[in-house]
Amino acid sequence: MENERYQVVGKPVERTDGRVKATGKARYAADLVAPGMLYGKILRSPYAHAKILNIDTEKAKRLPGVMAVITGKDFPGIPFGTRPDTRDQLPMPITKVHHFGEGVAAVAAIDEEIAEEALDLISVEYEELPVVLTAEDALKPDAPLVNEFSKSNIAYTSDFVFGDPEAGFKEADYIREERFSSQRVAVGFIEPHACLAEVDASGRILLQGSKQSPYPTWRHMCRALDIPLSKMRLVTPFVGGAFSGKHDPFDVDFAAVKLAQITGRPVKIVLNYDEVLAAYRQRNAMDATLKMGVKRDGRITALKAECILEGGPIAGIGPFNIYFFGAWLNLPYKVPAIEYHGKLVYSNRAPCGTVRGQEIVLAQYAVDSLLAIIAEDLGIDQVEIRAINAVTSNWKTANGIVVDVSGLPECIERAAEIIGWKESRKSRPKGRGIGFSCASHPSGVRLGGHFGSSVLLKLQEDGKVIITHGGTEIGQGCNTIFCQMAAEILGIPFEDVIQGPSDSDTAILDSGMFSDRCTYWDGNATIAAANDLKRQLADIASKKLKANPDELLFKDSKIYVKDNPERAIAFIDAVRTAYYELGTPLYGRGYWAATDIDLLNWKTGRGNLAHGTDFIATAIEMEVDEETGVVRLLKGVSGDDAGQPIHPVMLEGQVNGGSAHMTGHALLEESLYDDKGRMLNYSWRDYKQPTALDTPEYIVEHIHTHDPYGPFGAKGAGEASSCSTLAAIANGIYDAVGVRIKDLPITPEKILAEIKKKKEGK
């Protein structure tokens, strides 16, 4: 019904990048070439923690074909970081290495073989330091310090109390406390990190890299290179997946730029995937204890949570992670009172960013597992306990988040119906189970004053619009949906809006592709830009039609007077008038920031920090082999409230993808380290991501709502689905064979051990 209102929005148009990707013509960073291009390689540390006593690059420099060799000392030594109070990393290390595989030197040569050979000629003198491997290690009173810019191994904390938890626990009829943990996992995009850096005759840098959030990359790089922002331009080619693993600048980017500056020639660095798995972004390891109080009917009265995230040697975006874990315990269930204590600690494992769904994934795993345990204890139906607690529209959470619209009750109902929950309670084959979990995710948060999105539309004299936005096409389809939105507002065909380059010289203000913010924030900026153009065209048309500009409608490539479609001019005629009669080019400028919501108060944790909370209820049916412990996922169903679907097929793909991604986290994936902090499984032979045989058949049911602030009523998508999968699997395994695994990943070994314990009567 809603869809009838729109011509382009809500329709499965052909994605703008479909053809180039299907034919192999899409260019990714590794495909780029430039005249005179050199090839860069990075030398990596064999130690997880060691002083760098000396790096001798002389022999390498003398190798014919080598054009430059750099180390951390070639950079100005200015630390950068996500927040002003967490500037704790350097482009490349100077005094010590912090994790296995950290880059310590880089080479540019005329071909890859020579560059490789040159790495062997660099000699680094290290002095090994004791390794901080776990959160426990990090918090020991005599623990060695991991990060040279911090006087403590605690990188960030987040503590808050909302409502009256003490009263809430008193009021409770039943209280249960459990401890949950989650492992280190890789991000798992398929395209390894890669970039091409060039420096022009004026010294201005052009960096084309596989970056998902060019704005923070640009700002952090300029800071650490000690150059003004105007000295650097970022153009982003197609990105082969990101999932929060490509936000910040890496040694790859810094080294390519520095080598290009020194040699005066373009430098390309493309990593091999083993380097990515060993030394780049992973998800924090989690150790959390949750205590929940409920009434006899299952209604939550209070929640207390403590969480420690072990995050590697830098804070990175960890401050957000540790805050988010606590903040999002306030959703998707009605929690009247909450106490939270979170710590992010440094360690000598690979640096963490986050992974799809951020640490809401982990919070939701813990909450929904605990809720399932409590339901079991009290004999309450799993669907029922979720329905009782589900957040409804016009709800304000204890920490101040205002939920305008919640489709969660319907998501739960539909997911239960489609998976056949009620029937399964009557009978089901041995070893079969269904697990439930719900989740919520913000449509972009306002974590800083400069969080915003910008879009520029250039309406050309042929009536076609070129769109440049600050978002990045990382596969989620943003290039397509912004074209849809602009076409809808201007009343022109989808094909008449053309995606321009992702270029910092035109549009860039955009805090990045995370937190499900792209559709929502950049979408609203697109609408603003299209309305800006529309105003200019309406001015022109109103004179021709002798009508009030406010009365004009834009539809079917025409501009006409409302209620009188006969009084019309063609869209193209208004455009031509601007260019050929008035000499006016047509640009639409749009920007959007949710300035009406709170800028998060990091000290108190209070704030209405996001509009457009999206909701999901996931049910997964599985079979657990009691002899082998092997879990086979049979069918997944998600009822998903992403507001108004802008592109239903792509939206479905986002939900599918988010869920499948976390099936790996739940069952298969773990980045393993030895006691010296050396990673053990940095190849896809040993690090197992889900294949098509590991993921279930998946059904997505859109629960169509209308968000009052979202573009066309849309909310974010793609990350909520990753937040509801871990607990759905853990709960399903319990449903199937009656064992509860609280430390991820849930391997066959753990299941068998628990089954054995259960058989032996604990």
Place this chain on the structure above:
Amino acid sequence: MTNLVPLNITVNGIEYRLYIEPNITLVDLLREKLGLTGTKKSCNEGECGACTVLMEGRPVASCMVLAIDADNKKIITIEGLAEGEKLHPLQEAFIKYGGIQCGFCTPGMILSAKALLDENPDPTPYEVRRAISGNLCRCTGYQQIVDSVLKAADMIKGNQV
């Protein structure tokens, strides 16, 4: 310097006579020497499937094949599937039914699917999943890729009627 060796190879119907380093892999030959960058390279150890091409109609991880082992062989890469502007039904279906997101696994995925449909024009969903199980995708969760391959199979059958 290494001695160059002669190679006679047909890629996407075009015959090449080249002199190559004996240790160059097929993926590097395609990407670096022939400029066919549609074939993607990621793990370089035959695990991810991004570099899948068809050699004599069979899917191979081109990072695991020495170019000299492709001597006198016919190779099909993603660039060789469309006929001019007319896309192969697999390409059309992947675009239409959500089989493509970031696109990095797409070339390899489509070629694995082509090898399947060439041999088995009417696969079950499980057979599709098995055929693409050597191709990692992190974006889609595979469901829409499976849907796309099944739709392409329908389209191909329709065309043959």
